[in-house]
Amino acid sequence: MRFAPPLDPDAPEARRWLEAELSKTEYQAAKPTAFDQAMQAIREWLEDLLQGAGGVPAPVVQLIIVLLVAALLVVAFLVFGVPRLRRRTPPPLPLFDDGDLRDLATLRRAAESAAAAGDWPLAIEERFRAIVRGLVDRELVQVHPGTTAHAFAASAAAPFAGLAEALAAVAADFDGVRYLGRPGSRDDYDRATALERELEATRPAGAPASDAVAAAEPAR
Incomplete structure (x- = not known):
């Protein structure tokens, strides 16, 4: 005779079921990335910062947040992206057949x-x-x-x-x-x-x- 699983588990059993369910691939893939979390933290910080500006419409606040985030991304590219591109500059080619690399x-x-x-x-x-x-x-x-x-x-x-x-x-x-x-x-x-x-x-x-x-x- 096949026994059906209990439908009213106790608290420890329910916790184990929930942890097993959340460990599945589809749930892990839906978790926010570190970048998502960082952007969310910046957004919340800016919203808190602008809450004191009374009378500012919500769309204006959202626009200011978007512009600030875009500015941060541009600064990050200039600081970290440009040196990386410079490092890809090809080395000097040897002259003729003796490997001369002098400048x-x-x-x-x-x-x-x-x-x-x-x-x-x-x-x-x-x-x-x-x-x-x-x-x-x-x-x-x-x-x-x-x-x-x-x-x-x-x-x-x-x-x-x-x-x-x-x-x-x-x-x-x-x-x-x-x-x-x-x-x-x-x-x-x-x-x-x-x-x-x-x-x-x-x-x-x-x-x-x-x-x-x-x-x-x-x-x-």
Whole structure:
């Protein structure tokens, strides 16, 4: 014989039934989140604060509360959201095939130091790297592992068509001192330095950065 459950439980039994019922998923999902509770607490605090303003219509009070909450959200985004976006800035790309991650200021200092010591091959190489880093930082040219000096010069000629010959000549000087053992000279270094300054002072024209991509050729 099947026995039906008691319909009149005592207090402890009723409490257990209620706790079991409220522990079900559908009830837990309906619970207010921490954000909901925080917004409700702010709303109640603002309502209590504005209760002393006699004669203010209820819709006006509600509008003031909404505006204050919106202002708080904007401030929270500015304080916490902007730094998070800044942290997502991509790291500097390596130049050519040797993983050079130095920034523009460091490359310029290295070029000047080498020139002061009369090390023209190194000075020319570092100055050319500064030229590349400057255009990459300006998002006018992109480089990839394996991009050659010649490929960079050809790509940089798109936004700086008037400097195409100078770019090709300085790229050839870079290849000469880096790969062909040429001694270089002060004139070669001065030409690269003058080109960097001219590129920095010239307003680019032509394709945007996404269309001016240096071709990835095999490294020599």
